[in-house]
Amino acid sequence: xxxxxxxxxxxxxxxxxxxxxxxxxxxxxxxxxxxxxxxxxxxxxxxxxxxxxxxxxxxxxxxxxxxxxxxxxxxxxxxxxxxxxxxxxxxxxxxxxxxxxxxxxxxxxxxxxxxxxxxxxxxxxxxxxxxxxxxxxxxxxxxxxx
Numbered sequence: 001x002x003x004x005x006x007x008x009x010x011x012x013x014x015x016x017x018x019x020x021x022x023x024x025x026x027x028x029x030x031x032x033x034x035x036x037x038x039x040x041x042x043x044x045x046x047x048x049x050x051x052x053x054x055x056x057x058x059x060x061x062x063x064x065x066x067x068x069x070x071x072x073x074x075x076x077x078x079x080x081x082x083x084x085x086x087x088x089x090x091x092x093x094x095x096x097x098x099x100x101x102x103x104x105x106x107x108x109x110x111x112x113x114x115x116x117x118x119x120x121x122x123x124x125x126x127x128x129x130x131x132x133x134x135x136x137x138x139x140x141x142x143x144x145x146x
Contacts, residue, residue, distance in 0.1 A: 005111025009059050012104035015097060016052040020045055060109025066102030070095050 023045035030038025055062035074095025081091050 005108045008104045008111070009055075009108035012059070012063070012101045012108060013052065013055055015101045015104070016048055016055055019048045019097065020052060023048065055105055058109070059105040059112060063102045063105030063107075063109055066098045066105065070098035070102055073098070 023041045027038045027041035027045060030041070051062055051065065054065070074091055077091040077094045078088075080086075081088065
């Protein structure tokens with residue numbers, strides 16, 4: 001079993017949570033200040049919050065979605081930066097967080113796929129214990145005869 005998967009999942013969830021906090025902070029700050037432009041920060045905050053929930057439940061799916069969004073988003077910003085002759089670091093600020101988070105979630109999702117399902121293990125163990133308890137001599141005296 002891969003012991004790094006839970007750490008990678010937590011790191012990715014923290015990065016997603018920071019994105020939710022970032023957009024929420026700007027939305028609340030601008031709306032409280034009376035600027036209706038703060039509404040533009042609500043859809044990204046909600047989208048990241050939904051993605052955070054999906055990443056909690058299914059990290060592999062969320063990682064694939066983030067990678068699918070990060071690559072074209074980075075390419076678009078790269079083209080815009082070349083056209084406007086701006087520094088490359090701006091494209092990295094936009095594309096790097098979802099790219100890193102997506103890679104962490106894909107890695108965590110692959111680690112979780114190899115892990116056995118604990119609910120199945122417990123039910124199997126319980127049925128074995130019940131079978132052992134019924135066949136023991138002490139259990140025969142403890143259960144009422146039908």
